[in-house]
Amino acid sequence: MPHSIAVPDACQWLNQSLLHPLPAPLALDWLFDEGSLTRRLTHLSNDGFSVTPLFEGWQPLRDDECAALDLPAASIGWVREVYLRGHGQAWVFARSVAARSALQGDGLHMDELGSRSLGELLFCDQAFARQAIEVCHYPRAWLPTADQTNGLWARRSRFDRGALSVLVAEVFLPSLWQAVHESAENC
Numbered sequence: 001m002p003h004s005i006a007v008p009d010a011c012q013w014l015n016q017s018l019l020h021p022l023p024a025p026l027a028l029d030w031l032f033d034e035g036s037l038t039r040r041l042t043h044l045s046n047d048g049f050s051v052t053p054l055f056e057g058w059q060p061l062r063d064d065e066c067a068a069l070d071l072p073a074a075s076i077g078w079v080r081e082v083y084l085r086g087h088g089q090a091w092v093f094a095r096s097v098a099a100r101s102a103l104q105g106d107g108l109h110m111d112e113l114g115s116r117s118l119g120e121l122l123f124c125d126q127a128f129a130r131q132a133i134e135v136c137h138y139p140r141a142w143l144p145t146a147d148q149t150n151g152l153w154a155r156r157s158r159f160d161r162g163a164l165s166v167l168v169a170e171v172f173l174p175s176l177w178q179a180v181h182e183s184a185e186n187c
């Protein structure tokens with residue numbers, strides 16, 4: 001009977017000062033870029049950017065999400081999982097969550113976004129303050145089946161507006177790194 005292999009399904013999110021060794025400079029640039037990823041991918045794809053919702057609904061949030069949002073374990077929150085695409089290719093898998101309790105008292109309608117970018121809401125409303133970006137190697141079990149690979153870089157940050165915090169995690173898929181290396185951006 002083969003031994004069952006422990007598959008980590010937890011992320012140790014680290015800020016840049018705790019990262020050793022540092023990722024390659026190009027990866028570091030994308031991981032810690034504080035601007036809108038939507039805007040950067042729109043530029044990289046020459047306006048060939050799109051968002052594909054994969055899952056949206058109320059769910060108990062994960063332990064790391066509850067900790068980041070200062071919520072009791074297994075708190076119910078709105079979960080939005082999407083692909084961010086360039087020319088139809090899935091470049092980023094993103095999972096954004098917010099506590100039901102906070103959303104019910106706020107005017108942010110994550111459930112009405114559809115294929116519009118959440119970034120349009122978070123970066124256009126100056127009232128949202130982005131907190132520090134943290135990174136980890138994303139557990140493969142948390143990825144869509146088609147993308148389950150070990151060691152993909154992911155980042156997350158909290159966007160705060162009053163009592164509402166939206167936690168956004170973005171996993172950079174191999175096809176994005178391919179596009180980045182091929183783009184003129186490196187010149």
Ligand SMILES: C=C(O[C@@H]1C=C(C(=O)O)C=C[C@H]1O)C(=O)O
Pocket residue numbers: 035036037038039051080081082084094095096116117118119120122168169170
């Ligand atoms: C926070 C942003 O919004 C992006 C849009 C998302 C969505 O539509 O679900 C998810 C992750 C983000 O990369 C951004 O553009 O930087």
